[in-house]
Amino acid sequence: MDKPDKSLRFLGKLFWTTLSLSAFTFGGGFVIVSLMRKKMVEQYHWIDDEQMLDFVTIAQSCPGPIAVNGALIVGYHLAGFIGAMAALLGTILPPMIILSIVSLVYRMFQGNPWVAAAFYGMRPVVAAIVLQVVWSLLKPFVHDRKFIQILVCLGVFCLLFFLKINVVFIMLCSLVLSAAYALYQAREAKR
């Protein structure tokens, strides 16, 4: 086991670990976080399972990309601020390099009818991917018969999609209401 410290060698290893995770993992944050667990818990023994679970909870609950949050918090835990920066840099470099190439290529091929045909076939699949994610998130509510949550979800959807209410405004309102209700829950639990 490599003892976590602030040596350049360790920071380099941290950087390469997050870089390879970001460069070769398809499918967004949750996949990257679970692979992060595989590397850092099972392979390197930098942290234990319980810590990782806490880190994922925090990463998920903070704003911003989950993979970025996960890298930051693990890096910070292992080697302080400089560790967080090393892990962060490793996570953001691959998308910058890959996407800048892709966006140039996209511009060249944008008008091409064959590329358009490929996108024509891919668009419904992307819609299916996103909506299936929604369905899998909603399923536990349906299963547990939490109708209030389902109603809130559908209500907010109508506000967003049909009435075109600003998303930022909705998130701010929900943040305030959720915090107030959580305070109420905490007080009830104390009784």
Place this chain on the structure above:
Amino acid sequence: MKLLLQLFLAFFQIGLFSIGGGYAAMPFILQQAVQKYGWLTLDEYADLVTIAEITPGPIALNSASFVGMRTAGIWGMVIATLGNILPSVLIVLLLARLYEKYGQQQFMKSMLENMRPVVIACILSAGIGLLSIACGAVLTTVSLRTLFPVVIFLLAFILLDNKHLQVNPILLLCCGSVVGILYKLVF
């Protein structure tokens, strides 16, 4: 210079309000990059989501790089990415400090649980938006060309929702592109 500042602010907001990962960022990207600033058309937005999905790495960062690069080149890409991650850096580092000191917080947990239906609604709205871009034509005219994407959507959804199959979404996207090209070859 003004464009770079706008990019930074737009992606700072996208980063700040997208709680729960890449999909949650999509309605904000739609609002900022398409509706507010017009950096992308609706079709380009749909393509962007496809591209972010088929390239490795976090979806939100992929989107930031793509939009930044297209609107203002290398610097645009760097600024958009930095704007996107800055809220994370500030908030996560603060929480990481608190975690090292106090451990987990019950209040935070229950607050997030309360917000969950709203976050799901945001993703749902983004998904329905993508669906209407892909298949919306069927609502005005029913023909082979407009029904075709609907069939692909339903097939993909059923395949993805089957737990035993464990379909890889990237592979499914590749199949989608092949089917799209075949369709053009045949009709």
